[in-house]
Amino acid sequence: MQSSFRVTPQERRAYEEDGFFIRRAVFDRDEIGDLRAAAERAVKEAEFAARTPDALYAIDGNRYVEAGGTTIQLEHREGSQTVRVLEPFHRLDPRLNDLVDDPRFVEPMRDLVGEEELCLFTDKLNLKRPREGSRFRWHQDSPYWVFDCAHVDRLVNAMLALDDANRENGCLCLVAGSHRQGLLPGLEGQGTLGPLFTDPRCFDARLAVPAEMPAGSLLFFSPHVVHGSEPNGSERPRRALLFTYQPAPHRMFKIPQVRPAGSRLGPSGAEPWDGDGRAIPASGSFASGARRTREPV
Numbered sequence: 461m462q463s464s465f466r467v468t469p470q471e472r473r474a475y476e477e478d479g480f481f482i483r484r485a486v487f488d489r490d491e492i493g494d495l496r497a498a499a500e501r502a503v504k505e506a507e508f509a510a511r512t513p514d515a516l517y518a519i520d521g522n523r524y525v526e527a528g529g530t531t532i533q534l535e536h537r538e539g540s541q542t543v544r545v546l547e548p549f550h551r552l553d554p555r556l557n558d559l560v561d562d563p564r565f566v567e568p569m570r571d572l573v574g575e576e577e578l579c580l581f582t583d584k585l586n587l588k589r590p591r592e593g594s595r596f597r598w599h600q601d602s603p604y605w606v607f608d609c610a611h612v613d614r615l616v617n618a619m620l621a622l623d624d625a626n627r628e629n630g631c632l633c634l635v636a637g638s639h640r641q642g643l644l645p646g647l648e649g650q651g652t653l654g655p656l657f658t659d660p661r662c663f664d665a666r667l668a669v670p671a672e673m674p675a676g677s678l679l680f681f682s683p684h685v686v687h688g689s690e691p692n693g694s695e696r697p698r699r700a701l702l703f704t705y706q707p708a709p710h711r712m713f714k715i716p717q718v719r720p721a722g723s724r725l726g727p728s729g730a731e732p733w734d735g736d737g738r739a740i741p742a743s744g745s746f747a748s749g750a751r752r753t754r755e756p757v
Contacts, residue, residue, distance in 0.1 A: 464567065465563055465564050465567035465568055466567050466568060466570070466571055467568050467571035467572060471483075471568075471680075472571070475572060475680065475682070477636075477637065478634075478636040478637055478669075478685075479634065479636065479637065479638060479639030479640070479681060479682040479684065479685035480634050480636075480671075480679060480680060480681035480682065480685055481679075481680055482671060482673055482677055482678070482679050482680075483568075483677060483678045483680075484673055484674060484676075484677045485674050485675075485676045485677055486564050486620075486676055486677060486678045487564070487620065487675075487676035487678075488676060489675075489676070491676070492622060492675050492676045494555060495555065495556075495559070495620070495622060495701070496622050496623075496699065498553040498555040498556050499549075499553075499556070499585055499622060499699060499701065501552070501553050502546060502549050502552035502553050502556060502585060503543050503546065503585070503587070505552050505553075506527065506530060506532050506543055506546050506549075506552070507541070507543060509527035509528055509530070509532075510525045510527055510532055510541075512527075513525045513526060513527050514526045514527055514528065519651075519652050519653055520651040520652055520653045520654075521536065522536065522653070523536075529548075529551075529714070529715055530546055530547065530548060530549065530551075530552070531545070531546070531547050531714065532545070532546055533545035533546075533547075535589075535592055535593075535594055536594050537592065537594075540592070542587075542589055542592055543587055544586075544587055544593070544594065545584055545585065545586055545587070546584065546585040546587075547582060547583065547584040547585075547714065548582055548583045548584070548712070548714060548715065549583055549584065549585040549701075550580070550583045550703075550719075556701070559620075559701070559703075560580055560583070560703060560719065560721050561721060561722055563722075564678065565618050565678075565703055565705070565721075566578060566705075566721050566722040568618075568680060569616055569618065569680075569705040569721070570722075572616040572680060573614055573615075573616050573705055573706065573707055574614065574707075575707040575708065577707070577708035577709075577720075577722075578705050578706065578707065578708055578720070578721040578722060579705070579706055579707070579708045579709060579710055579711075579712075579718055579719055579720055579721055580703060580704070580705060580706070580712055580719040580720075580721050581605075581609070581615055581704040581705060581706040581710070581712060581713055582605075582704045582712060582713040582714060583701070583702060583703045583704065584701075584702045585699070585700075585701055585702075586699070586700045586702065587697070587698075587699050588629060588630045588689075588691075588692040588697065588698040588699070589692065589697055590629075590692060590694060590695045590696055590697055591692065591693065591694070591695065592692070593629075593630055593691060593692030593697075593698060594691050595630075595688070595689065595690055595691050596632075596687075596688045596689045597657045597688050598635075598657060598658045598660060598663075598665070598686055598687070598688040599656060599657050599658050599686070599687070599688060600638075600643065600644060600658055600683065600684055600685065600686055600687075601615075601617065601683040601684075601704075602615075602643050602683040602684050603643060603646060603655065603656050604656060605683065605713060606643060608713060609706075609710075609713070611706065611707065611710070612683060613683075613684075614706060614707055615683045615704050615705070615706050616680065616681075616682065616683070616704065616705055617679075617680070617681050617682070617683060617702060617703070617704050618678055618679070618680050618702070618703050618704075618705070619632070619678065619679040619681070619700050619701070619702045620676075620677075620678055620700060620701045620702075620703075621673050621674070621675050621676065621677045621678075621679070621698075621700055622675060622699040622700060622701065623675050623696060623697050623698050623699050623700075624673075624674050624675050624696070625671065625672060625673050625675075625677075625698055625700075626670070626672045627670050627672065627690070628693065628694040628696075629692045629693075629694040629696050629697070629698040630689045630690050630691055630692040630693070630694075630698055631670050631671050631672050631673075631689060631698065632670075632671045632679065632687055632688075632689050632700075633668045633669065633670050633671065633687060633688060633689060633690075634668065634669055634671060634681060634685050634686070634687040635663050635664065635665065635667050635668050635669075635685065635686040635687065636667045636668075636669050637667060638663045638667070638684070638685050638686040639682040639683075639684035639685040639686075640684075641662070641663070641684070642684055643684065644658050644659065644662045644663065644684075644686070645658075645659045645662055646658060646659060647659055658686050663686050683704070705721055708720060
């Protein structure tokens with residue numbers, strides 16, 4: 461592993477101008493194999509927990525299950541029990557929890573967030589199963605968070621590709637430079653979730669860049685950059701782990717705890733705090749205490 465993962469001047473320029481940049485093949489084949497296995501364990505645990513949910517509901521036809529602090533979003537196809545999104549997921553497996561503190565995430569985030577001391581804001585496991593993974597419409601992340609976070613401009617996303625990603629299996633596409641406009645208007649008159657999708661009149665979709673990259677690559681992107689993806693029409697999966705970091709010592713988005721990132725905060729970077737200085741060990745399983753907030757799509 462290289463000695464430093466800090467952001468280069470070229471990466472800084474790309475982030476400021478385009479709203480994103482990619483580091484290719486940062487994690488090796490063995491690491492990705494381990495992380496795929498950990499992600500699938502988390503999915504299995506979520507599927508088991510969904511049998512006795514805390515809540516089950518639908519918004520504009522999108523189906524959600526709340527189970528012990530994690531939101532499980534199911535695929536749109538009627539009757540499908542295929543998991544589309546888990547948020548948060550890091551507590552569901554020790555390997556995934558450790559990843560929050562990995563210097564390949566934390567060091568560049570210190571530069572992009574602009575603070576040496578960081579905390580986790582949220583994390584998502586996105587799954588596009590072969591021939592079933594559905595579309596993600598054009599959106600920014602910031603509208604989901606702005607009512608729950610006073611420092612949304614200082615959040616930064618990092619996505620780890622668990623599979624080779626290309627247009628055939630529905631890779632993420634990002635509209636270069638769209639982040640410079642800040643929070644953009646959503647769609648009115650298109651259901652409850654419409655305001656969370658970006659009005660296409662407010663950006664130029666011709667500037668969209670497909671984030672095609674090999675497994676093990678990292679994509680860093682702004683919460684204001686417009687992005688989306690097409691369905692997975694291939695026979696290959698497209699799975700991705702996403703972490704959103706923030707300045708310390710703020711609580712997480714969906715859980716009333718502080719989860720320090722890296723080893724500079726608290727007795728251990730792997731132990732979340734309850735916000736009053738008390739460490740809360742990561743459960744490795746579904747735990748109670750989630751806040752009910754607007755869900756990702």
